[in-house]
Amino acid sequence: MAKKKTPPRSEPSFGETDAPTRASLLHSMLLQRRFEERCAEAYALGRIGGFCHLYIGQEACGTGAISLLRDDDYVITTYRDHGQALARGLTPRAVMSELFGRSDGCSRGKGGSMHLFDRNTNFLGGHGIVGGHVPIATGVGFAIKYRGTDQVILCFMGESVVNTGAFHEALNMAALWKLPVVYIIENNRYGMGTALERASAIHDIYQRGAAYDMPRAQVDGQDVLMVRAAVAEAIHRARTQSIPTLLEVRTYRFMGHSMSDAVSGTYRTKQELEEYMKRDPIHVLRAHMEERGEIDDAGMTALDEEIKAVVQDAWDFAEASPEPALESLWEDVMVETTT
Ligand SMILES: Cc1ncc(C[n+]2csc(CCOP(=O)(O)OP(=O)(O)O)c2C)c(N)n1
Numbered sequence: 501m502a503k504k505k506t507p508p509r510s511e512p513s514f515g516e517t518d519a520p521t522r523a524s525l526l527h528s529m530l531l532q533r534r535f536e537e538r539c540a541e542a543y544a545l546g547r548i549g550g551f552c553h554l555y556i557g558q559e560a561c562g563t564g565a566i567s568l569l570r571d572d573d574y575v576i577t578t579y580r581d582h583g584q585a586l587a588r589g590l591t592p593r594a595v596m597s598e599l600f601g602r603s604d605g606c607s608r609g610k611g612g613s614m615h616l617f618d619r620n621t622n623f624l625g626g627h628g629i630v631g632g633h634v635p636i637a638t639g640v641g642f643a644i645k646y647r648g649t650d651q652v653i654l655c656f657m658g659e660s661v662v663n664t665g666a667f668h669e670a671l672n673m674a675a676l677w678k679l680p681v682v683y684i685i686e687n688n689r690y691g692m693g694t695a696l697e698r699a700s701a702i703h704d705i706y707q708r709g710a711a712y713d714m715p716r717a718q719v720d721g722q723d724v725l726m727v728r729a730a731v732a733e734a735i736h737r738a739r740t741q742s743i744p745t746l747l748e749v750r751t752y753r754f755m756g757h758s759m760s761d762a763v764s765g766t767y768r769t770k771q772e773l774e775e776y777m778k779r780d781p782i783h784v785l786r787a788h789m790e791e792r793g794e795i796d797d798a799g800m801t802a803l804d805e806e807i808k809a810v811v812q813d814a815w816d817f818a819e820a821s822p823e824p825a826l827e828s829l830w831e832d833v834m835v836e837t838t839t
């Protein structure tokens with residue numbers, strides 16, 4: 501099928517970064533971190549209700565991958581979605597309002613933490629059912645190919661997803677029909693309290709792609725520059741040849757599975773957590789930038805202060821935003837379309 505060409509944009513070849521890009525990656529990761537630290541506080545104060553899963557420790561995965569997208573590309577993800585939503589350009593005000601259940605939220609206060617959604621940035625959620633969104637990503641890939649554009653979709657998932665049937669059906673179809681989807685497994689080693697080794701017959705899970713003859717790779721998920729390099733190659737393949745890729749990004753979550761779990765729990769040791777925390781993705785990028793003379797202590801402090809003010813503004817905005825009206829309960833439930 502002939503592809504309609506959209507105007508060329510500055511897509512970095514295989515994830516090369518320059519100083520402004522590194523600065524923007526640092527800004528994005530620090531924003532996500534400070535934002536979610538305040539989410540934990542808001543949850544403890546009862547401002548945020550329901551389920552709430554933090555992304556702290558994993559920021560390099562979403563940030564590196566999403567930084568390579570064009571505005572007209574798509575992102576779809578799991579319930580651990582705050583960081584990726586911010587990386588994709590949803591405003592801190594819209595995300596915080598959604599978490600507070602307010603009408604200025606990106607899902608009008610009716611989705612909450614697990615269901616961030618934004619049509620303007622092609623952010624297709626935020627999905628609570630483990631594995632449930634993977635076939636949707638494949639469907640979007642099919643739609644892109646059917647329409648003949650050269651867009652791509654990034655589909656993020658946790659490593660537990662690879663043991664669901666939906667994952668296999670969706671990857672088989674994507675490989676068979678050559679769909680422009682980049683499937684990104686964020687392997688943080690645990691599905692709630694279950695270690696990968698207790699749930700999966702193979703541990704190098706990118707090898708699951710072999711069953712569908714899909715290009716695949718394993719990546720260091722704590723180094724945002726490594727993530728970018730791998731994802732850039734996959735995006736290039738999807739955009740120019742409509743070939744899907746399966747990436748396993750090895751990472752670690754520094755918090756509990758959700759706000760209802762203890763940080764370390766009984767399924768992992770404090771020592772293990774401390775060992776992984778030595779490779780905090782923000783520190784790893786900062787070290788890259790320090791080596792190149794692009795940031796120093798004063799620069800880092802100034803950035804931190806600027807970001808904390810943005811997050812405070814988001815909190816204040818969310819608190820002032822009204823709750824959705826009761827009548828709006830039936831709005832946005834179904835869309836009737838003629839196309
Ligand atoms: C179909 C389904 N089964 C069970 C659950 C409950 N559940 C929520 S998160 C989760 C673990 C998922 O782990 P993983 O895919 O590794 O993602 P992570 O939370 O580590 O990011 C489970 C079992 C669910 N949401 N959906």
Ligand SMILES: [Mg+2]
Nearest residue numbers: 658659690691
């Ligand atoms: Mg996991």
